[in-house]
Amino acid sequence: MTLEAAARAAEESITLEVTRYEPDGDTEPHTQSYVVPLRKDWTVLDGLNYVKDSLDPSLSYRWSCRMGVCGSCGMNVGGRPSLSCGTFLSDFAPGPVRVEPLSNFPVIRDLVVDITDFLDKLPTVKPWIIRDDGDVDVHAGEFLQTPAELDAYSQFSSCINCMLCYSACPVYGLDPDFTGPAAIALAERYNLDSRDQGARERLDVLIEREGLWGCTFVGECTRVCPKHVDPASAIQRYKLKAAQESVRAVLLPRGGR
Amino acid sequence: MIAAVLLPVAAFLFGIAIPLGWLQPDFGHLSAVITNPVTIILMIIGFIVLIVHSAHRLRYLLYDGLKIKRRTLVGALCYGGAVVASAIMIILVLMAAL
Amino acid sequence: MSVQTPGRSRPRAYRRPVSVWWWLRKPTYLLFVLRELSSIFIAWLVAFLVIMVFSVGRGADSYRGFMDWAGQAWVVVINVLAFAFAALHTVTWFLLTPKAMALRVRGRAVPARAVVTGEYVVLAIVTVLVLWLVLR
Numbered sequence: 001m002t003l004e005a006a007a008r009a010a011e012e013s014i015t016l017e018v019t020r021y022e023p024d025g026d027t028e029p030h031t032q033s034y035v036v037p038l039r040k041d042w043t044v045l046d047g048l049n050y051v052k053d054s055l056d057p058s059l060s061y062r063w064s065c066r067m068g069v070c071g072s073c074g075m076n077v078g079g080r081p082s083l084s085c086g087t088f089l090s091d092f093a094p095g096p097v098r099v100e101p102l103s104n105f106p107v108i109r110d111l112v113v114d115i116t117d118f119l120d121k122l123p124t125v126k127p128w129i130i131r132d133d134g135d136v137d138v139h140a141g142e143f144l145q146t147p148a149e150l151d152a153y154s155q156f157s158s159c160i161n162c163m164l165c166y167s168a169c170p171v172y173g174l175d176p177d178f179t180g181p182a183a184i185a186l187a188e189r190y191n192l193d194s195r196d197q198g199a200r201e202r203l204d205v206l207i208e209r210e211g212l213w214g215c216t217f218v219g220e221c222t223r224v225c226p227k228h229v230d231p232a233s234a235i236q237r238y239k240l241k242a243a244q245e246s247v248r249a250v251l252l253p254r255g256g257r
Numbered sequence: 258m259i260a261a262v263l264l265p266v267a268a269f270l271f272g273i274a275i276p277l278g279w280l281q282p283d284f285g286h287l288s289a290v291i292t293n294p295v296t297i298i299l300m301i302i303g304f305i306v307l308i309v310h311s312a313h314r315l316r317y318l319l320y321d322g323l324k325i326k327r328r329t330l331v332g333a334l335c336y337g338g339a340v341v342a343s344a345i346m347i348i349l350v351l352m353a354a355l
Numbered sequence: 356m357s358v359q360t361p362g363r364s365r366p367r368a369y370r371r372p373v374s375v376w377w378w379l380r381k382p383t384y385l386l387f388v389l390r391e392l393s394s395i396f397i398a399w400l401v402a403f404l405v406i407m408v409f410s411v412g413r414g415a416d417s418y419r420g421f422m423d424w425a426g427q428a429w430v431v432v433i434n435v436l437a438f439a440f441a442a443l444h445t446v447t448w449f450l451l452t453p454k455a456m457a458l459r460v461r462g463r464a465v466p467a468r469a470v471v472t473g474e475y476v477v478l479a480i481v482t483v484l485v486l487w488l489v490l491r
Binding site: 268287291314324342 | 373375378388391392394395397398400401403404405406407408409411412413415418422425426430431434435437438441442444445448449474477478481482485486488489490491
């Protein structure tokens with residue numbers, strides 16, 4: 001290779017500093033560097049796929065849709081929780097780019113984290129439509145909504161469960177019992193749905209100490225959310241609701257409900 | 258909200274401007290404003306809110322910022338302190354008025 | 356949920372410890388801790404103001420004595436810091452309120468900018484009112 005060609009190759013490549021963890025051999029993670037081509041339209045995920053295909057087939061990470069919809073490929077890129085399919089390598093030129101697994105979750109292997117905790121918490125907030133009018137006849141027709149009623153919750157319905165907000169949340173890192181941003185935002189999404197009647201049931205779950213009140217409004221969940229769900233806002237609105245409910249319970253012990 | 262709206266001007270006026278002699282309000286007038294019953298009641302309410310709110314935030318600062326895990330103790334100290342401080346505050350403010 | 360997920364049975368998943376200094380890791384975390392730190396300075400301001408009110412109640416000499424004490428360099432330095440933190444608290448609080456309260460007027464969401472502007476208007480009115488009351 002001529003000097004010029006070598007220089008051009010160096011210019012058009014970028015180093016990924018990837019966290020590796022092999023559960024059967026390592027006691028803690030270490031960093032491994034890979035040099036990958038730097039192309040204008042390549043994302044961090046493209047870089048990782050290049051590593052997997054051409055350099056080191058043992059690298060493990062999750063991904064699926066490559067278009068920011070499935071929520072599988074979340075990782076810490078340059079210290080910030082990001083979807084690796086929506087984060088471009090060229091934004092980090094000349095590099096190196098640090099690629100780490102999401103914070104606050106146990107690491108299973110390399111960039112793969114264990115999100116069991118979230119999957120256990122999510123159903124506790126009952127993120128589905130609850131009706132208290134018994135079994136609804138599905139053939140009777142649809143529950144119609146006006147555009148304004150849709151608008152009331154549509155922002156919170158965009159969550160793709162990518163876990164970036166949990167990774168960004170220092171409270172969840174310090175106290176794993178905290179229900180966490182995405183689950184509370186999803187609870188709020190159903191509360192705000194005009195077809196739903198389950199707000200009371202959800203509040204009973206979230207009003208517990210670790211449900212809602214762990215949040216100290218750092219606001220980082222909202223900053224990293226790739227879908228602009230704004231979990232921080234959902235939680236604060238929920239707190240306001242919970243506080244009103246508590247005051248009402250004190251003032252009207254019986255008739256409050 | 259009370260802290261956000263009232264404290265900057267109060268801190269500037271009584272903490273900086275008057276001690277440094279930039280502004281010199283007439284004492285008789287100041288005394289009349291401060292010992293007015295309406296002002297006294299508003300001050301007591303406002304100070305209680307400020308004390309409780311800052312004890313509440315101090316508690317989370319200790320939990321999360323310093324990772325102190327003895328939650329019950331920290332909570333008792335912060336809120337207990339707030340109650341004691343509020344009581345002292347009410348006594349001092351009422352003594353000023355009477 | 357009694358479904359046994361594969362992740363749970365793995366004994367060797369690595370859990371990263373959270374450092375006591377986690378809030379130095381990101382500027383936004385640091386800003387959050389500074390915002391909460393303002394609570395200490397607000398407590399100081401409350402104590403300072405209560406003692407001042409008390410000294411006013413005890414007459415002109417006591418008030419003058421208090422202001423002489425408050426004019427010392429170290430007290431002024433603390434008060435300047437406290438003023439800065441009170442201002443930080445005000446600005447961050449105003450930025451956060453539209454998130455906590457989703458105001459709706461005639462079925463339409465009030466834009467956050469309008470809420471924040473309204474808060475600054477209230478701040479200005481209260482500030483002028485206090486100055487007018489005290490300095491009139």
